[in-house]
Amino acid sequence: MLVFLTKRLAFMVITMIVVSALLFVLLEIDVDGVATKVLGPYSSAEQRELWLERNGYRDPLGERYLRWLANAARGDFGDSIRFKTPVGEVLWPRLWNTAILGFWVFAVMIPLSLVLGVLAGMREGSLLDRSISITGIVTTSVPEFASAVFLSAIFVFWLKLFPGTSSMSDGFSFRELALPVMVLVLYDFGYVARMTRASMAEVMTTPYIRTAILKGLPYRTVILKHALRNALIAPFTVIMLQVNWLLSGVIVVEFFFAYKGFGALLLEASLNQDIFLIEACAMVAVFVAVATQTIADVGYTYLNPRIRFT
Amino acid sequence: MSSKKTRFHFVRRARAHDHPHPYVPELAEELRKGNVTRREFLRTATLLGVSATTAYALAGRIIGQPLIPQARAAGMRGGTLKCSMRVQEMTDPSTFDWIPKSNVSRQIVEYLTITGPDNITRPYLAERWEASEDLKTWTFHLRKGIKWSNGDEFGADDVVFNLERWLDPSTGSSNIGLFSSMVTESDGKKSMTPGAVEKIDAHTVRLNLNRAELAIPENFYNYPTAIVHRSFAETGANLSKNPIGTGPYELVSFGVGEKAVLRKRQGYWRGDVSLDEIQYIDHGDERAAAVGALASGQVDLIYEIYVDQLDVIAALPNAQLFEAVTAQTGVARMRVTEKPFDNKLVRQALQAAVDHQRVLELAYRGKGAVAEDHHVAPIHPEYFALPRMKQDIDKAKALLAEAGHPNGIQLSIDTNNDARWEVDAVQAMVEMWKAAGIDVKINVMPGSQYWEVWDKTPFGMTGWTHRPLGTMVLNLGYRSGVPWNESNYSNPEFDAALDDAGATLEVAERKKKMEKVEKILQDDAVIVQPLWRSVFAAGSNRLHNFKMHPTIYHQLDDVAVG
Numbered sequence: 001m002l003v004f005l006t007k008r009l010a011f012m013v014i015t016m017i018v019v020s021a022l023l024f025v026l027l028e029i030d031v032d033g034v035a036t037k038v039l040g041p042y043s044s045a046e047q048r049e050l051w052l053e054r055n056g057y058r059d060p061l062g063e064r065y066l067r068w069l070a071n072a073a074r075g076d077f078g079d080s081i082r083f084k085t086p087v088g089e090v091l092w093p094r095l096w097n098t099a100i101l102g103f104w105v106f107a108v109m110i111p112l113s114l115v116l117g118v119l120a121g122m123r124e125g126s127l128l129d130r131s132i133s134i135t136g137i138v139t140t141s142v143p144e145f146a147s148a149v150f151l152s153a154i155f156v157f158w159l160k161l162f163p164g165t166s167s168m169s170d171g172f173s174f175r176e177l178a179l180p181v182m183v184l185v186l187y188d189f190g191y192v193a194r195m196t197r198a199s200m201a202e203v204m205t206t207p208y209i210r211t212a213i214l215k216g217l218p219y220r221t222v223i224l225k226h227a228l229r230n231a232l233i234a235p236f237t238v239i240m241l242q243v244n245w246l247l248s249g250v251i252v253v254e255f256f257f258a259y260k261g262f263g264a265l266l267l268e269a270s271l272n273q274d275i276f277l278i279e280a281c282a283m284v285a286v287f288v289a290v291a292t293q294t295i296a297d298v299g300y301t302y303l304n305p306r307i308r309f310t
Numbered sequence: 311m312s313s314k315k316t317r318f319h320f321v322r323r324a325r326a327h328d329h330p331h332p333y334v335p336e337l338a339e340e341l342r343k344g345n346v347t348r349r350e351f352l353r354t355a356t357l358l359g360v361s362a363t364t365a366y367a368l369a370g371r372i373i374g375q376p377l378i379p380q381a382r383a384a385g386m387r388g389g390t391l392k393c394s395m396r397v398q399e400m401t402d403p404s405t406f407d408w409i410p411k412s413n414v415s416r417q418i419v420e421y422l423t424i425t426g427p428d429n430i431t432r433p434y435l436a437e438r439w440e441a442s443e444d445l446k447t448w449t450f451h452l453r454k455g456i457k458w459s460n461g462d463e464f465g466a467d468d469v470v471f472n473l474e475r476w477l478d479p480s481t482g483s484s485n486i487g488l489f490s491s492m493v494t495e496s497d498g499k500k501s502m503t504p505g506a507v508e509k510i511d512a513h514t515v516r517l518n519l520n521r522a523e524l525a526i527p528e529n530f531y532n533y534p535t536a537i538v539h540r541s542f543a544e545t546g547a548n549l550s551k552n553p554i555g556t557g558p559y560e561l562v563s564f565g566v567g568e569k570a571v572l573r574k575r576q577g578y579w580r581g582d583v584s585l586d587e588i589q590y591i592d593h594g595d596e597r598a599a600a601v602g603a604l605a606s607g608q609v610d611l612i613y614e615i616y617v618d619q620l621d622v623i624a625a626l627p628n629a630q631l632f633e634a635v636t637a638q639t640g641v642a643r644m645r646v647t648e649k650p651f652d653n654k655l656v657r658q659a660l661q662a663a664v665d666h667q668r669v670l671e672l673a674y675r676g677k678g679a680v681a682e683d684h685h686v687a688p689i690h691p692e693y694f695a696l697p698r699m700k701q702d703i704d705k706a707k708a709l710l711a712e713a714g715h716p717n718g719i720q721l722s723i724d725t726n727n728d729a730r731w732e733v734d735a736v737q738a739m740v741e742m743w744k745a746a747g748i749d750v751k752i753n754v755m756p757g758s759q760y761w762e763v764w765d766k767t768p769f770g771m772t773g774w775t776h777r778p779l780g781t782m783v784l785n786l787g788y789r790s791g792v793p794w795n796e797s798n799y800s801n802p803e804f805d806a807a808l809d810d811a812g813a814t815l816e817v818a819e820r821k822k823k824m825e826k827v828e829k830i831l832q833d834d835a836v837i838v839q840p841l842w843r844s845v846f847a848a849g850s851n852r853l854h855n856f857k858m859h860p861t862i863y864h865q866l867d868d869v870a871v872g
Contacts, residue, residue, distance in 0.1 A: 036762075040405070040482070047480070083566045084399050084548075090567075149598070156606050157626075164602020169392075169569050169591045258593035258603070260568055268567060268594070272758040 001301075008297060012290045019286045020072065024065050027275045031057045037273055038081055077280035082272045087280045090265065095284060097168075098254070098261035102246045104177060105184045110239060113189040117196020117235065122223060124201045133197065136190030144249065148183045148256040155179060166257040180253045184246070192238055199234040203227050233303050240296035244289050331358035331441055333815050338368060346817045350691045352430050353778075354817055357527050359439045362432045386854040389871030390587040393864075394600040395613035397570045397592040400550040403536040404476050404483040407761070409775060410613060412533035413864040414570045414590055418555035419538055422450060422469065422530040427634065427859045429689075429778050431527050435464065435537060435556065445522035445813060452513040456579045458539055460554050466509045471540040473517075477502035487792035488529045490785060491519040491812075500791075522813030524820075525779045532777070533863065558583040558867075567592050584855075584870050595728070595757075601848075604629060610853045610871050614862055615846040617674050617731055623848045632847045635678075636776040636860035637687035637783070640732045641837040642723060642739060643797045648768035650721075655713035657835035662709060663746035664739050665701035669840035673735035678843040683835065684828040685788070686780030687842050692811065693780060694824040696832065706746035718747030725771040728757030735840050736771050765796040772796055776845075776860040780824065781812045788831060797836045804830045 028034055034057065035048035052058060056067070071077070077087035120132040142150075156164040156179070166176040203209060204227060212222045251263035258264075262281070269277040334355055341351040348369050355365040396410045403415050422436040433439075437453040456464040476485035477493055479500050486493060492506035508516040517526065529535065539545075539554040546552060553561040556579065559572035570590040574583060591609060593599040601619065603609045605626055615623055615631070623629050644651035644660070651657055666680045679688050686693050710719060725736045733754055740750045750769075764772050777783045786792060789808065790800035807830060811823040831837075847858055854870040 082399065084401060084550075085566075152598075152602055156602050160606065163606040163608050164604070165593050165599045165606075165608055167568070167591055167593060167603075169589070169608075255594055255596050256599060258596065258599040264594060265567075271595070271756045273762070 004301070005298070008294045012294055015290050016283070016286055017069075020069060020283060021065065023279055023282050024068060025061075027279060028064070028068075029061065034275060037275060072279070072283060077283075078276040080269075080274055080277045082268070082274045082277070087277050090277065091262075091280050091284065094260060094265040095262045097259065098247070098250055098263060100172075101177065101180055101184075101250060101254075101259065101261055102243070104181045105188070105246065106239075106242075108181060109185045109189045109192065109242075112185070113192035114196055114232070114235065116189070117193040118200050118223070118228065118231065120193065121197040121200025121204060121231065124204070129197070133194060136193045138190070139186050140188075140190035140194075142187070144183055144187050144252045145256065147186050148179075148253060151179055151182055151186075152256075155182075164257075166259040168260065176257075180250075180257050180259050183253050183256075184249065187249070188242060188245070192235060192242065195238045196231065196235040200227065200231040203231040206230075229303070233300065236299055236303060237296045240292045240299070243292045247285055247288050331360075332443055334358055334360060337817070340817065341369065349429070350817050352428075353691050354524075354815075356430050356432060357524060358441055358815075361438070362430055365430075386870035386872060387584045388586055389584075389852075390589065391585050391611060391853075391866065391869060391871050392589045392591060392609040393611040393613060394593050394603050394609045395590045397564075397566055397568060397590050399566050400564065400570075401548045402481075403538060403549060404472070404481060404485060404534050406534045407484070409533055409862055410590075412536065413613070413862075414561075414564075414572070415536055415549055416533075416557070416864060417559035417572045417588060417866070418553050418557045418561055419536040419549070420556050421536055422452075423527045424865070425528060425531045425778050426865070427857045429691075429860075431531060431778070434531075435469075436527075436530070439527060441524075441526070445524055445815060446519045448517040448519070448526050449510070450515045450517070452515065453579070454513050456556050457577065458554055458556055459560060459575060460539070462539065464556055465512045466515045467512075468537055468540045469515045470507050470509050471542070472535075472537050473507045473515075474502060475543065476535070477506070482793075483534060484786065484794055485532070485534055487786045487789065487794055488532055488535070488782065490789060490792060491521050491523045492517065494520065495791070521809050524812060524815060525782050528778050528782060532782070533861070559588060562587075567594075583867050585866060588866065601626075604848060604850060607850065610850040611856065612848045615848045616729065617677060617843070617846070620675075620846065623846075626848075628851050630849050630851055630853070632849065632856065632858035633677075634845050634858040634860045634862075635689060636845050637689055637778075637780075637842055638774065638776045638845055638860070639681055639685070639687070639839055639842050640729070640735060640771055640773045641685065641839045642736065642769070642771050643837045644835075645766075645768045645796070645798050646800075646834075646836060647798045650713070650715075650719065651768055653713045654835060655709045656715070656719065658833075659706040659709035659713065659746060660743060660748060661699075661835045661838050662702045663706035663743050663748065664838055664840060665742060666699060666840050668701075668742075669735050669738045672738040673731050674841055674843050678841050681839040681841050682828070682832060683837055683839045684831040685774070685783055685837065685839060686824065686828050689842075690778075690780035691817065692820050692824045694821050694828055696825065696828055699832075701742070703746050706748070710747060715747075718749060720749045720751070721769055722751040722753055723769045723771060724753045724755060724760060724763060724767045726757045726760035727754050728760075729773055731843065732771050732773060739838065739840065765794070770796075781808060781827075784808055784827065784831070785812070788836065799834070799836045801830065801834060804834070 031052055035052050039047055039051055075088055080087050080090055083090050116132050120129040123129060152164060155162045162178050163176050166180055168176055209222060209227055212226050250261055251267050254261040254264035255267055266281040269281055337351060337354055340346045351369050352365050356362050398408055398411045400411050400415055403419060406412050420435050422434060423431050424434040425431045435453060436450045439448060439450045441448050452466060458464055475481050476483045477489060479486060492503055493500050494503045503520055506518050508518060510516050550564045558575060558578045560575045562571040562573045564570045569592065572588040574586050593603060600612045601622055604612055623631050644657050646652060661683055670676055670678060670680055682696060682699055723736060725733050727733055736752055740752060743750050764770060787794050788799055790805055807826045811820055811827050814820040814823050845862060849856055852871050855868040859865060
């Protein structure tokens, strides 16, 4: 297990280094472009040259990259061009906001989709299964930007239940959080529910479940004690992958509801070519991606003793 | 911008200060004869240093219209205004390139003059001014007794500091184009003309111009000309970190991309303003978000509503719509130093193929006015009506053939999707150009990316904001070598004609001189300018006394919420 963990961690670090190198080359190879972005379009050539000198941009690319990497590892990504403050001051609060959003999405979505998935998978082909499956397909196939408009039309403009934007400008508010959470849950629960259903249905056809039923165990016990643990392995991975999806999936929702989170920040940073902020956001996104993958792999071995990595 | 105190001040001053510019009596005579309109009279008289109250009274006496100075709004006062608007960085007002930036700073720092929604320029930090007969020497008398928020006394040193800073090219301020009559160029380097800014005493500043210029007072109310404290540069040149101002509000909190909060300051020199607090809330680039916020009562004002959103606002039961006729526009400008736009015939072909009226209808629902490719609007006082331009596809084809492209030409135009109508206008024009054998590819980019290349791309659609005078925008954008000359246009004949018109005081005479200016620019075909657009804002029905300014400058003295 220790070897496995070490391997996974090493793999994580290597992935991140490769991505960081790519990112750095893509964004910072054109040093004059960097200076223009930082100092603005009205800056003079002389101003730009001075800035480049002062900030070590005349050093070789490799040296610059290593310096950048060392700073990044300490969490120092430089100053945001658009916000005119250190990147961290903008990034961490925004990431925290997205974590809050993500937490509530998961808190609603996981129980909902697992219960629905298990119910549907228990008796394949039943009316309940059909209804849940079809609902899941429909909601999943509606993209977030469409359901955001749709839910806004109902809850903001018609019923006037929830506020139209979620910028939390007067502090945290559950009412403002409701619509973004709804949109994300609506999009995602169908997918997870269907994965759970498939997994559950498969488990239900295995001989050991048939045996358990035939030997006269109560149906409840069969489901809860025998079927569930095995049926939840596949959904577990899927759910871990949703963390990843959430980080990019929230862009649309955050943008639409003006929620001040990581997704909106990433979009804004790219639209404004705020390179240092883009670098930081990308590194965070990569970290989350590889970290969740690692956790999923580790969790997998724990849930399913048949899978052993060395 | 009138509190009781100020208005009394105007009247008192009008009595004390009875030396109007020698042209004023003549102007009054012209008004009586009907040679100038009431509007032109008011504008010119106030520019020459007659107070707005006196000018309005004079106009009322002459043509028998009732005296209607902007009345102090009665009734509701106070409240907190929440406005949906981009909250952008706010470091240096002199380098602002977006009006939303200035709307936050406008509540903190102030201007020497102020132009109201009626296009009339009034005294503000400057109590009064005089122009010499040749309009080359301007004396500004600053109001005494104004205190900065840090306790310092406002005076001539502040104004001199700001002017010198604007006119220093290393500051990177667009004001250098606006005040080009105070700039000399030697060895290709621009600098302030020695002696152009002169401190007479602690509250008097004199400007000595290279050439006659009428629009000086109006130039002082361009959005990047806010007067900052004389210590601005040495304390880090960052208004958001060090918000010292003379204005009615102080900055309580400021987060780029999030929120700016301003609270009423005690001891403001004009006395009490209405709102207790102003909050600008950033809802990002998604325009539907702001409408959602208005619909659910999260905000009471949306900075700007676009023409395609009018129906949504009309459908909201609790919303009110504001409209202002403006000289805001978008120009498909061609960089005259880049191929193939260095050939005037190509540019003229593009111009000839466009039906301007039709573009106005297609892209802007006809809400505005037809433009004529010379960037002077019918609402500008010096506007001279040239013969109407007509779409002429055959002429366009002929011009193109003459330019060496008998089989048509392929071009690409950059446009940005910050304002949907600009993309729509480009699309409408592209269809018209197609008929003339000009195949134009549209490159739609996000606003921020467009503003990186707006003054570099060979062919681009650039939005221009309203300015009260046509000569103002021509000086900013078309005079040879100014920073915002995005088309790299340089025509000494045009510059000279513009100087000539800017130096002419007689309204009718100036109008005539504008004919030449407009004609040169139109014939040189630097821009294809389809339309002048109205601008819109939306507010809730809790919002009172809000007046839409054509530039969407937020003048909020009398606004109340509740």
